[in-house]
Amino acid sequence: MQDSRPTDAAAPDAGAEADAGAGQRDLAAAGIAELRALGERVTPARRAVLRVLAETSEHLCVDDVLARADVIVPGLHRTTVYRAVETLGDLGLVTHVHPDHGPAVYHLDPSLTGSSHLHVRCRRCGEISDVPADLLDGVADRLARQIGFQLQPDHAALTGLCRACAAADPADDPR
Amino acid sequence: MQDSRPTDAAAPDAGAEADAGAGQRDLAAAGIAELRALGERVTPARRAVLRVLAETSEHLCVDDVLARADVIVPGLHRTTVYRAVETLGDLGLVTHVHPDHGPAVYHLDPSLTGSSHLHVRCRRCGEISDVPADLLDGVADRLARQIGFQLQPDHAALTGLCRACAAADPADDPR
DNA sequence: GTTCCTGCAAACTCTTTGCACTGAG
DNA sequence: CTCAGTGCAAAGAGTTTGCAGGAAC
Numbered sequence: 024m025q026d027s028r029p030t031d032a033a034a035p036d037a038g039a040e041a042d043a044g045a046g047q048r049d050l051a052a053a054g055i056a057e058l059r060a061l062g063e064r065v066t067p068a069r070r071a072v073l074r075v076l077a078e079t080s081e082h083l084c085v086d087d088v089l090a091r092a093d094v095i096v097p098g099l100h101r102t103t104v105y106r107a108v109e110t111l112g113d114l115g116l117v118t119h120v121h122p123d124h125g126p127a128v129y130h131l132d133p134s135l136t137g138s139s140h141l142h143v144r145c146r147r148c149g150e151i152s153d154v155p156a157d158l159l160d161g162v163a164d165r166l167a168r169q170i171g172f173q174l175q176p177d178h179a180a181l182t183g184l185c186r187a188c189a190a191a192d193p194a195d196d197p198r
Numbered sequence: 199m200q201d202s203r204p205t206d207a208a209a210p211d212a213g214a215e216a217d218a219g220a221g222q223r224d225l226a227a228a229g230i231a232e233l234r235a236l237g238e239r240v241t242p243a244r245r246a247v248l249r250v251l252a253e254t255s256e257h258l259c260v261d262d263v264l265a266r267a268d269v270i271v272p273g274l275h276r277t278t279v280y281r282a283v284e285t286l287g288d289l290g291l292v293t294h295v296h297p298d299h300g301p302a303v304y305h306l307d308p309s310l311t312g313s314s315h316l317h318v319r320c321r322r323c324g325e326i327s328d329v330p331a332d333l334l335d336g337v338a339d340r341l342a343r344q345i346g347f348q349l350q351p352d353h354a355a356l357t358g359l360c361r362a363c364a365a366a367d368p369a370d371d372p373r
Numbered sequence: 374g375t376t377c378c379t380g381c382a383a384a385c386t387c388t389t390t391g392c393a394c395t396g397a398g
Numbered sequence: 399c400t401c402a403g404t405g406c407a408a409a410g411a412g413t414t415t416g417c418a419g420g421a422a423c
Contacts, residue, residue: 064397066403085387100405105388107403123296123354126387143347152347158340162333162356170327171361172318179298181337182353186346239422241378260412275380280413282378301412 050135051077054116057135061114071095072107073131076117082128082142082151122151122180141177145185152185225310226252229291232310236289246270247282248306251292257303257317257326297326297355316352320360327360 054073058065071092076083083091089104108129111117115134119127122144128151133139140153159176166172229248233240246267251258258266264279283304286292290309294302297319303326308314315328334351341347 064402066397068404098405102389102406103404110403121298121357143341143349145347146350146353152345154341154345154347158337162337165333166318166329166356166358170329171364172320172327172329172358173364174318174356174358175321176356176358178321178357179354181341181349181351182296183341183347183349183351189346189348239377241422243379273380277381277414278379285378 050131053135054111054131057116058111058114063110063114067096068092068099068103069107069111071099072104072111073116076129076131080130082120082130084126084128086126088129118177120151120178120180122149123182125149139177142180143185144180144182145188146182147184147188147191150185151180154181225306228310229286229306232291233286233289238285238289242271243267243274243278244282244286246274247279247286248291251304251306252310255305257295257305259301259303261301263304293352295326295353295355297324298357300324314352317355318360319355319357320363321357322359322363322366325360326355329356 051070051074054077055065055070058069058073063069072088074095075088075091078091081087085101085104085108088108089099089101092104093099108117108119112119112129116132117129118132119129120142121127122142123146130136133156139156141156141158142151143154144151156177159174163174163176166174226245226249229252230240230245233244233248238244247263249270250263250266253266256262260276260279260283263283264274264276267279268274283292283294287294287304291307292304293307294304295317296302297317298321305311308331314331316331316333317326318329319326331352334349338349338351341349
């Protein structure tokens with residue numbers, strides 16, 4: 024498992040600042056309320072996944088979520104986390120991003136956090152950074168007009184080299 | 199294996215038109231010459247992979263390449279194709295693109311074909327379309343200036359919905 | 374004659390699926 | 399009580415690795 028730490032290099036709207044626990048708990052609670060409102064079952068596993076995602080601004084892969092959620096719900100199974108994030112994704116509570124390599128990463132949907140952003144990933148070090156949500160607005164317009172393609176810019180990470188890796192030794196194994 | 203047919207919806211410079219065999223053969227030959235010039239071994243497997251990629255403008259995954267190259271070099275092994283495209287990639291003769299789902303797809307590097315482009319992939323139908331190479335130039339500039347990130351815009355496909363799928367039933371299982 | 378490539382088998386990562394059981398509503 | 403969610407085992411896709419044999423130079 025590669026870890027998937029974000030840098031927030033150019034975070035858009037600074038959302039939930041350096042707040043310790045209160046704001047995050049509200050996020051999880053809001054997610055749970057929404058679950059209930061949608062007529063979905065509120066289970067320990069889903070609670071835990073929401074809480075884990077609410078407690079961080081990092082981009083967590085399923086294994087990361089499992090590791091943290093297992094503390095809350097011991098014995099939680101990886102498959103269950105896959106199913107939970109899928110369900111929560113279908114409901115619009117959780118969003119996932121596909122990096123060019125490695126597992127998909129998850130975070131709370133901007134509709135809950137109020138802070139939307141896109142992702143870039145360094146091919147060399149694998150670090151995922153947030154970039155402003157409007158970065159691809161112009162590109163989306165062009166694609167829509169020219170070929171009728173509706174860009175979903177948050178669904179795949181853009182790739183390249185981060186500042187550090189671009190500066191470093193240019194010959195290493197990029198993927 | 200999902201098949202990976204490009205649409206050339208907005209192909210940039212029309213490169214090698216509707217030419218049957220001559221232009222493509224030259225491309226493969228150029229690749230082989232380059233291989234030799236770089237002091238790399240020219241093996242049947244590498245020849246075949248180059249020829250397969252030179253003979254199409256589609257985006258082929260390893261299995262596609264294998265299926266076509268196996269006709270030229272019977273018994274060719276999948277592993278060998280993986281290693282060939284990796285080597286050819288390191289040498290700058292072949293480029294690969296990571297769609298958000300499914301296997302990486304390969305094509306000859308623009309330095310050989312003279313026709314560079316980026317890729318968008320429909321989340322619903324999986325179709326990969328080419329889009330103009332300069333689409334992300336502005337975005338690349340912004341990323342470089344703002345966070346020092348060197349975008350490699352051809353390395354990951356942008357995702358969204360193609361015209362047909364966007365028009366169709368909006369509730370299906372997107373990935 | 375070396376060195377590098379190839380084929381094969383096996384492993385590895387990430388993810389999905391089928392089935393019996395249990396717990397939420 | 400019922401149905402949906404869970405755990406477990408297994409399988410699936412895509413890719414990588416180790417090693418012995420063979421071909422390129």
